[in-house]
Amino acid sequence: MKQFLSFVKKEFYHIFRDRRTILILLVMPVIQIILFGFAITTEVKDTPIAVLNPVKDDASRQIVERLAASEYFTLVSEANRVEDIEKALQKGEIKLAVVFYPDNILHTGEAAVQIIVDATDPNQANIFANYATNIISQWAIENQWNNSQLKIVPQIKMLYNPQMKGAYNFVPGVMGLILMLICAMMTSVSIVREKEMGTMETLLVSPVKPIYIILAKITPYFVLSIVNLTTILLLSVFVLGVPVAGNLWLLILLSLIFILSTLSIGLFISNVVSTQVAAMLISGMALMMPTMLLSGIIYPIESMPEILQWLSCILPVRWYIAAVRALMIQGVDFIFVVKEFAILTGMALVLLGVSLKRFNVRLNN
Amino acid sequence: MFEALAVNNISITYGKLQALKDVCFKVEKGELFGLIGPDGAGKTSLFRILTSLLIPNNGTATVDGLDVVRDYRQIRNRVGYMPGRFSLYQDLTVEENLNFFATVFGTTVKENYYLIKDIYRQIEPFKTRRAGKLSGGMKQKLALSCALIHKPTVLFLDEPTTGVDPVSRKEFWGMLKKLKEQGITILVSTPYMDEAALCDRVALIQKGEILKIDTPKQISESFPHKLYSIHSDDNYNLLLQLRKNPTVYSAYSFGDTLHVVFNEELTADNTQYKEIQPTIEDCFMDLLKK
Numbered sequence: 001m002k003q004f005l006s007f008v009k010k011e012f013y014h015i016f017r018d019r020r021t022i023l024i025l026l027v028m029p030v031i032q033i034i035l036f037g038f039a040i041t042t043e044v045k046d047t048p049i050a051v052l053n054p055v056k057d058d059a060s061r062q063i064v065e066r067l068a069a070s071e072y073f074t075l076v077s078e079a080n081r082v083e084d085i086e087k088a089l090q091k092g093e094i095k096l097a098v099v100f101y102p103d104n105i106l107h108t109g110e111a112a113v114q115i116i117v118d119a120t121d122p123n124q125a126n127i128f129a130n131y132a133t134n135i136i137s138q139w140a141i142e143n144q145w146n147n148s149q150l151k152i153v154p155q156i157k158m159l160y161n162p163q164m165k166g167a168y169n170f171v172p173g174v175m176g177l178i179l180m181l182i183c184a185m186m187t188s189v190s191i192v193r194e195k196e197m198g199t200m201e202t203l204l205v206s207p208v209k210p211i212y213i214i215l216a217k218i219t220p221y222f223v224l225s226i227v228n229l230t231t232i233l234l235l236s237v238f239v240l241g242v243p244v245a246g247n248l249w250l251l252i253l254l255s256l257i258f259i260l261s262t263l264s265i266g267l268f269i270s271n272v273v274s275t276q277v278a279a280m281l282i283s284g285m286a287l288m289m290p291t292m293l294l295s296g297i298i299y300p301i302e303s304m305p306e307i308l309q310w311l312s313c314i315l316p317v318r319w320y321i322a323a324v325r326a327l328m329i330q331g332v333d334f335i336f337v338v339k340e341f342a343i344l345t346g347m348a349l350v351l352l353g354v355s356l357k358r359f360n361v362r363l364n365n
Numbered sequence: 366m367f368e369a370l371a372v373n374n375i376s377i378t379y380g381k382l383q384a385l386k387d388v389c390f391k392v393e394k395g396e397l398f399g400l401i402g403p404d405g406a407g408k409t410s411l412f413r414i415l416t417s418l419l420i421p422n423n424g425t426a427t428v429d430g431l432d433v434v435r436d437y438r439q440i441r442n443r444v445g446y447m448p449g450r451f452s453l454y455q456d457l458t459v460e461e462n463l464n465f466f467a468t469v470f471g472t473t474v475k476e477n478y479y480l481i482k483d484i485y486r487q488i489e490p491f492k493t494r495r496a497g498k499l500s501g502g503m504k505q506k507l508a509l510s511c512a513l514i515h516k517p518t519v520l521f522l523d524e525p526t527t528g529v530d531p532v533s534r535k536e537f538w539g540m541l542k543k544l545k546e547q548g549i550t551i552l553v554s555t556p557y558m559d560e561a562a563l564c565d566r567v568a569l570i571q572k573g574e575i576l577k578i579d580t581p582k583q584i585s586e587s588f589p590h591k592l593y594s595i596h597s598d599d600n601y602n603l604l605l606q607l608r609k610n611p612t613v614y615s616a617y618s619f620g621d622t623l624h625v626v627f628n629e630e631l632t633a634d635n636t637q638y639k640e641i642q643p644t645i646e647d648c649f650m651d652l653l654k655k
Binding site: 007014017208361 | 413416417418419420437438441442444446448450451452453454455456457461464465466468469470471511
């Protein structure tokens with residue numbers, strides 16, 4: 001036990017004496033969560049728009065006011081001609097334009113409103129158009145202006161994330177990403193560093209059991225991961241305004257299982273490579289890339305080709321992110337995430353077992 | 366009673382390269398045994414096999430009567446190993462390194478301080494300095510202290526004086542003599558021939574094979590020729606000329622002189638040649654020639 005504690009102490013010395021390690025471990029997660037939460041977002045906010053309104057009656061004016069007042073759009077110009085709108089779109093001054101056609105809405109009972117969108121980014125264009133349509137139909141419903149004939153207007157309700165905040169999507173993803181990075185990359189690098197510096201040789205020719213070496217190596221990163229988990233959760237609740245809808249303790253338990261599985265991945269990497277650069281590359285390329293692309297952080301898993309969907313199943317982070325979404329955002333009961341819990345626990349045990357077994361008590365020939 | 370070390374027909378290959386070929390030798394308890402040979406002779410491989418870090422392809426070896434493959438756990442309890450490269454934590458201070466290794470070996474610095482006192486006292490003024498910031502000689506002293514802190518029965522020192530200044534080298538060998546008095550068996554390797562004379566017995570090793578094992582004195586005495594030394598202002602050209610001369614058996618540059626062996630007796634008028642006592646290096650060169 002004394003051996004073990006002195007080992008852990010030594011490990012903390014390594015971490016706290018290397019400024020870069022500290023930066024990666026404690027500062028980067030905070031920056032990442034804030035970046036993902038605020039800056040990198042698909043939310044529509046203050047999109048510049050223009051209107052062309054030759055009608056200038058009460059109805060069209062009210063609609064324009066609503067558009068301008070919404071937090072999604074900012075009215076930058078009132079155009080007089082269609083050409084002006086085209087020019088503004090080309091210059092990039094506006095992303096969307098609303099054009100009213102001169103049929104008096106209130107008198108004829110008919111109206112033509114055109115929404116013109118810059119569709120350079122098709123996904124965003126869709127979102128802009130939807131928001132604008134919503135605002136206009138909302139006005140129509142409220143003013144019951146379809147009194148003559150019955151119209152069915154679909155009412156869309158956004159569940160769990162009524163304001164469609166991007167942070168709701170990103171927080172679980174970033175949690176998975178950061179924990180993966182810290183556990184897998186930092187653990188593998190710190191073990192491989194001992195190999196590279198030759199200190200592993202000295203350690204092996206000592207009475208310390210290999211299991212203690214491994215446990216002592218992962219303990220500090222386990223502790224730091226918990227620190228990070230806490231920071232991320234605090235930041236997302238109090239800064240990004242993403243609440244923890246479900247059971248907090250379940251979420252923490254889930255995260256601990258996930259941390260264990262990624263620590264084992266780190267151990268496994270350190271078994272197979274012998275230089276720090278290789279460890280970085282493997283955890284960077286072979287772990288981070290699939291994590292970013294296949295785990296549903298950026299692209300929804302459901303819309304991937306089937307083969308990639310299968311591939312994503314072998315990533316622990318995919319199950320973790322899915323379960324965090326369910327627990328944190330949807331606030332479901334344990335029964336709905338049993339599958340994810342079981343899969344993650346299984347993965348953690350298998351990975352840990354394999355890497356402990358593969359740990360070399362000698363030098364590689 | 367076992368020998369401290371017994372090596373029987375040890376061979377090891379890395380891919381196609383045979384690093385050790387049927388190596389056999391024994392080291393008695395309390396002996397200071399030197400492995401002398403150039404870089405790449407297989408010294409480090411032998412050390413790693415004896416410290417249970419590598420498994421030989423062939424042959425057996427025991428340390429304190431324990432098999433290096435089967436009983437590796439027990440061996441790791443009792444040997445001290447100082448790898449050729451500085452293998453302590455550079456970002457830990459002198460004191461932290463020593464304390465760490467003491468705890469790892471289940472002991473305390475206090476308990477065995479008497480053993481390392483002479484060595485550690487010299488670096489103690491720098492005990493709060495990071496190990497990476499020490500000079501070469503001080504690093505070696507710290508590494509030796511760390512390898513000794515658990516009072517090993519056998520001490521393995523792989524090229525402990527490589528990259529160390531001459532004064533520190535001399536000091537280092539002085540310390541080894543003192544450790545020997547404590548009854549610790551020491552296996553030390555070095556590429557410096559002049560250090561061979563300081564060992565009880567030496568093994569000359571080259572390309573994975575042991576050429577000769579004996580006391581330094583007997584190795585020097587076994588030199589089968591008369592050895593002469595000569596000095597000139599242009600040693601290089603002289604060397605080339607001598608090597609072309611059919612009466613010359615061998616000629617090597619040795620510091621600022623040349624060591625020459627002739628095939629026939631020198632006539633009395635060759636006064637520029639002085640007969641000298643052969644050193645281990647001369648023997649080594651002679652063995653390589655065969």
